[in-house]
Amino acid sequence: MNTDKPHTVMPPKPSFSVTNWARINLFSNFFNSVVTISVVLFLLWIVPAVFSWMFINAVGFGGDEALCRSAEGACWPFMREKARLILFGTYPYDEQWRAALASLIVIGLVAILMLKRLSVRMMILLWVGGGALFVGLMLGNVMGLPAVQTVQWNGLPVFLLLAVFSLAAAFPLGVVLALARFQNQHLLLRSLATGYIELIRGVPLLTVLFMGLFILPMIMPQGFFIEPLFAILIALMLFHAAYIAEDIRGGLQVLPRGQFEAADSLGLKYRYQVLLVILPQALKKALPAIFNTLIGGYKDTSLVVIVGIHDMLSTAKMAYSDPGWQKYGLEAYFFVGLWYFISCWCLSAYGRRLERAV
């Protein structure tokens, strides 16, 4: 009997060489070669152009406006001069520490909620407390702080107020809308939720913002005045809620029937069925879609500039409307873009981590 191990021939070890790698990854066929060559040509054009704009032809932070006028590249002294204007706009100069502190409070609030697992009660407490602190700091007229009108609120704090609080407030509303549309016991409730969601999703955000600006004050009783800033906040919340509701409904739809029946047969009341069994699972399934909506909503908050709310796109425009600095619009938008890019990137990284964690 042959007890020898079968003689196996291992495949030859692939030897790594640059030419081999290039042949496989860059020039494996005609189409691939075309792609490689066009990409290289594109990079040869864009990389030097961007590099010389940002560094070689640019004026460094130490320079001044006179130097910028003769330079072909970026004018970084613009940033040094105008960063504060872009961040806080026309908020009274001596009081801008309040705007900075208020922005930090919102950022800190979001950071705490991301890093710590908190009970729902604690979250509500934090949101309400943070919101009150923010408004108190910005508005003033308390604890010896001079009053600042909301029309003077500009830049980063306004953006954070609108983006963060509208999305946070839209979430519970979205859950209610999703549950209302998903059930089929109360037909009137369902058709109301469906109608609302489809109406909002069928029109551009801009028209909803105009609704907040023009129609909302009109349906209020006479003599009742609503600040445009808060009207826009409400409009944003109503808009995002419809999208979040659809994401959550997507999560509800993929839950197996058995989960509902099991919750039913345990004798749980509807409230507990939803809170303990259905929602945790549905939210988990809906997480990627919800994060997409959150990031999209966060970015789209920038549209408020069109209806006359001064977020950072508006203060950026103020910064390059100054006489002497009018050529540097791109620098201003570069600064704002950096903020968006970093914050959106953090948000999506957190979303991916959360998806893995749950």
Add this chain to the structure above:
Amino acid sequence: MGWLANKEKRSFAIQLSLALILIAVSYIIVQNVRENLSAVGIRVDFGFLSGEAGFDVNESLIAYSAADSYGRVLLVGLLNTLELSVLCIFGSTLVGVVMGIVRAGNNWLGSRLALAYVELFRNLPKLLILLAVFVVMVNQLPVVRHAWDLSGGIYISNRAMYFPVLIWADGMSFLLLGILAWVPAVFFWGRYVSRHQDLTGKRLPVAWPVAGSFLFIVFFVSVLFGIPYQFSIPVLERFDFVGGGRLSVQFVALAVTLSIYHGGQITELVRGGIQSVSASQIEAANALGLRQGQITRLVLLPQALRMIIPPMGNQYLNLVKNTSIGLAIGYSDLVSVMSTSINQTFRPIELMSITMMTYLAISLVVTALLNWFNARTRIIGN
């Protein structure tokens, strides 16, 4: 209150109270609106639509002057929105499909570049991109007097892009008729070819009869009616170009921005669709001896498209709605003319309801088309 234990009665009670609340709230709203409007001395009335608008738009597909009515200016806005949407749908699809294929392909460099593209535009707001593109175009492009001459009658300045257009001649309506007749003929020829292949196994030619018949129709009709094919070419006069066609710098900035922005999202859809087709499908097709082109056309695309098309429809809907950001740079789209009209007439209720209904109608049409397509391409048995 024992009757509340009955599920149906409870449901009825809830719905009844909901209906009552709804009626009460709408009554209060209507009352408030009426009071607020009467305080400024107006009431809801669509009659103003026939009044003179009195403001100009920077571009229009139909004849329009400031003396025309509000109804007409809204139509101009709608047509501008649709024109921009259609162009951007083509643009973003082209960008997205090319980048998506490159992203999913095995070219290391191309795939990385496509990834960088997607990540960059996913993390920036579209309005910021639009404003940056607009600022760069206005600052970097030459003024009209020194417009770049791209030869062939195409000029680019920081006010507009100018290009030659075909002058409408008498015989051209017959040419259009001929092409309209050609489309269904091609369709039936395709059906006949595939039926013939099913019956006999032989594949009749498709490419050259289709192209040949088209050329024949164009040639025949042109000769028959003596169509002159004259172009109107833009010529620089004292202050501006005269003749030819033009696209304003606002339009071009919007078209570029939205095509790139949505192109990035379509890239991800296309990549997902291509990667969702399992590798064994491609191997099986290889084993059957299909050629590379056939594999792409007959195996890969039909399965990938089924994944790609539904989210693509949503993407197009978003794109149509996103054209409204043109207001930020002064492109006369529907929302923009609505906003100007509101500021002039202070009739937000009428104007906003018209605008929102229009967008809803567009959404419904696209959604209906999408559902029809999904129903057609659904895998039977899944």
